[in-house]
Amino acid sequence: MAAGGELQLLGTWYSPYVIRAKMALGLKRLSYEYIEQDLFNKSDLLLRSNPVNKKVPVLIHGGRPVCESLVVVQYVDEAWAGTGPPLLPADAHDRATARFWAAYIDDKFFLAWRALFWSTTEEKAAEAFKNVVPVVETLEQAFKECSKGKDFFGGDAVGLVDIALGSFLVWIKVVDEVAGTNVLDEAKFPGLVAWAERFLAVDAVREAMPDGGKLLEHYKGFLAKWAAPAAPAGSS
Numbered sequence: 001m002a003a004g005g006e007l008q009l010l011g012t013w014y015s016p017y018v019i020r021a022k023m024a025l026g027l028k029r030l031s032y033e034y035i036e037q038d039l040f041n042k043s044d045l046l047l048r049s050n051p052v053n054k055k056v057p058v059l060i061h062g063g064r065p066v067c068e069s070l071v072v073v074q075y076v077d078e079a080w081a082g083t084g085p086p087l088l089p090a091d092a093h094d095r096a097t098a099r100f101w102a103a104y105i106d107d108k109f110f111l112a113w114r115a116l117f118w119s120t121t122e123e124k125a126a127e128a129f130k131n132v133v134p135v136v137e138t139l140e141q142a143f144k145e146c147s148k149g150k151d152f153f154g155g156d157a158v159g160l161v162d163i164a165l166g167s168f169l170v171w172i173k174v175v176d177e178v179a180g181t182n183v184l185d186e187a188k189f190p191g192l193v194a195w196a197e198r199f200l201a202v203d204a205v206r207e208a209m210p211d212g213g214k215l216l217e218h219y220k221g222f223l224a225k226w227a228a229p230a231a232p233a234g235s236s
Contacts, residue, residue, distance in 0.1 A: 023158075136192070153165070
């Protein structure tokens with residue numbers, strides 16, 4: 001539990017980046033106040049707390065904000081080093097490796113998968129899917145190297161890379177269902193598929209994840225608005 005109950009998390013329920021922060025806090029068994037944000041009508045608290053990017057998540061600890069999901073995860077690990085399991089390895093090289101793959105997930109995986117997320121036709125989805133597969137192949141190999149034959153990227157327990165990639169798992173399933181794709185194909189990526197099952201069974205992970213059905217409806221509604229033709233100028 002956080003001393004004095006001084007923790008607040010600003011987020012949106014569907015954001016994979018907010019899910020990362022929730023998982024880190026849950027794994028450390030920290031109590032906090034969650035404050036849902038409307039990103040189309042941003043609160044004064046969010047704008048004051050993250051005036052540069054104006055995004056979630058923002059963790060407020062003792063009145064001081066910490067922004068960006070991977071930064072939040074690492075901050076939680078350092079600030080409560082003696083609480084719960086460590087989220088980063090003790091070895092300096094292993095920590096650097098974990099940070100490298102966490103950055104790869106944001107810089108490479110997400111950018112490739114985002115095109116699939118935005119796809120509104122079968123043709124666009126098929127083209128986007130072709131670009132996602134090589135990135136997932138790289139992550140399959142990364143899992144073998146990082147896990148060293150154990151259950152998670154972090155070894156025996158969930159770590160930074162698990163959180164970074166695992167935050168997308170429910171979203172991956174939802175987008176697959178709509179697009180008719182299978183990003184985590186067990187025949188191609190057996191290591192990642194088995195990892196995903198173990199990861200989603202962890203209590204702190206399960207508690208942080210949004211409901212899949214609710215997320216599916218949210219995504220369908222989003223795509224419907226995205227695909228709708230723009231209204232003529234001057235109309236209301």
